[in-house]
Amino acid sequence: MKKLFIYYSLTGNGEAVALKMKELGFETIRVKPKRDISGPFFFKIMRGGFQALRKASPKLDGSSDLTRLDPPASEYDVIAVGSPVWFARLSPAANSVLKTLPEKAGKLSFVLWAGGGEAPKALERIKKEYPGAPVIIMKQPSENPSELEKLGEYLTEQDHA
C-alpha cells in the first residue's frame, strides 16, 4: 500500500509528526507557502490566525507543487494531510493542499496537532466537507512525544498501517 503524508509546519512540531509517519511507512512531503508568515511570534499568531479565519489558501512554493508529484497523488492509496491548528482551524497551507490535491488522490485522512490539543472548527469543517475522513489531534507533539504513539493506533484502526 502506498502512503503519503503531506504536511505543513511553522514551528517544527510537524517535523516530529513526519518522523513518526515515516516510521509508519509513509512517504512525506513538507509544503511551504511562497510567502510564509514571519516576524515576532505575536504577529505570526495574528497574521496566521486571521488567514486561517478567512480560510485563506496561499500559493505554495515550487517544491510543494502537488500537481507535479512523482509518482502522482493518484497513485497513493492513502493520503494523510498534516496541519497545525490555527485559531481552531486548519492552517492556510493545509487549505492550499486540499485545494490542489486531485480528486482521484488516495483515501484522505487528517493528522492535526495543536497547543491545546483541540480543533473544534477544523473538526466541524472536515465532517462537513470530507465526511467519513478519519481525524486525529495531538497535543503539542514536540513537547509530548507520547502523543505520537497515538498515531500507530489511529492508522491501524483506519487500516492505513
Ligand SMILES: Cc1cc2nc3c(=O)[nH]c(=O)nc-3n(C[C@H](O)[C@H](O)[C@H](O)COP(=O)(O)O)c2cc1C
Ligand atoms: C497562527 C497560530 C494560531 C494558533 N492557534 C491555535 C489554536 O487555535 N489552538 C491551539 O491549541 N493552538 C494554536 N496554535 C498553536 C499551534 O497549533 C501549535 O503550537 C502547533 O503544535 C504548531 O505546529 P508547528 O510547530 O508544526 O507549526 C496556534 C499557533 C499559531 C502560529
